[in-house]
Amino acid sequence: MSATTFFTTTQFLLFFFSLTTITLGDANIQGEVLNPPAQGTEKVSHIHFYFHDSLDGRYSIRIAAAPPFYKSATPFGLAAVVDSPLTEGPDPGSKLVGRAQGLYVIASKEEVGLLMDLTYQLYEGKYNGSSISVLGRNAVRNPLREMPVVGGTGLFRLARGYVQAKNYLYNLTSGLAIVEYDAFVMHY
Numbered sequence: 001m002s003a004t005t006f007f008t009t010t011q012f013l014l015f016f017f018s019l020t021t022i023t024l025g026d027a028n029i030q031g032e033v034l035n036p037p038a039q040g041t042e043k044v045s046h047i048h049f050y051f052h053d054s055l056d057g058r059y060s061i062r063i064a065a066a067p068p069f070y071k072s073a074t075p076f077g078l079a080a081v082v083d084s085p086l087t088e089g090p091d092p093g094s095k096l097v098g099r100a101q102g103l104y105v106i107a108s109k110e111e112v113g114l115l116m117d118l119t120y121q122l123y124e125g126k127y128n129g130s131s132i133s134v135l136g137r138n139a140v141r142n143p144l145r146e147m148p149v150v151g152g153t154g155l156f157r158l159a160r161g162y163v164q165a166k167n168y169l170y171n172l173t174s175g176l177a178i179v180e181y182d183a184f185v186m187h188y
């Protein structure tokens with residue numbers, strides 16, 4: 001065993017040691033989260049739903065904007081907070097299958113390009129309570145956008161993957177958008 005390997009193994013053991021026992025004063029906190037998932041059982045889930053957005057407060061609301069002197073063709077600098085229903089079909093009244101919560105900012109001066117940072121929590125069956133986190137660029141006028149899935153919780157622990165988003169309805173006047181999502185998520 002080379003010195004380097006030995007060192008790495010020691011670090012590895014220390015890592016799991018620090019994971020399995022966290023001592024805060026007298027408390028000895030241990031939990032389910034401390035069991036690393038079995039290796040080699042990674043699977044891919046395809047999740048399909050519709051996301052609803054409107055900046056009028058129904059689904060999202062503007063929380064910041066660039067100062068009035070700043071002019072841009074896009075609302076560059078706008079920030080919004082989102083709590084959007086995820087539905088089975090495009091009709092907002094169709095079955096609620098989850099909620100997307102988080103933030104987006106318009107981070108492009110040349111097109112309506114959002115930086116999205118949202119958690120998509122699912123309500124259905126065994127996925128109820130599990131979530132995926134999406135962080136990425138969303139140029140909302142492009143027919144097909146892709147954003148990375150950077151992690152997850154519950155059944156989606158250690159998730160990675162991507163989502164593809166397409167506008168089902170996008171009305172600039174009313175600010176209403178219904179977006180079809182296909183998420184491809186690798187998880188254990």
Ligand SMILES: *[C@@H]1O[C@H](CO)[C@@H](O)[C@H](O)[C@H]1NC(C)=O
Nearest residue numbers: 122123124125126127128129
């Ligand atoms: C999901 O879990 C919550 C809390 O445990 C429960 O109230 C709700 O009925 C569940 N939803 C579905 C669709 O099973």
Ligand SMILES: *[C@@H]1O[C@H](CO)[C@@H](O)[C@H](O)[C@H]1NC(C)=O
Nearest residue numbers: 169170171172173174175176
């Ligand atoms: C877009 O929204 C405006 C304002 O609510 C509405 O008058 C118009 O009919 C909508 N356009 C479409 C194509 O739905």
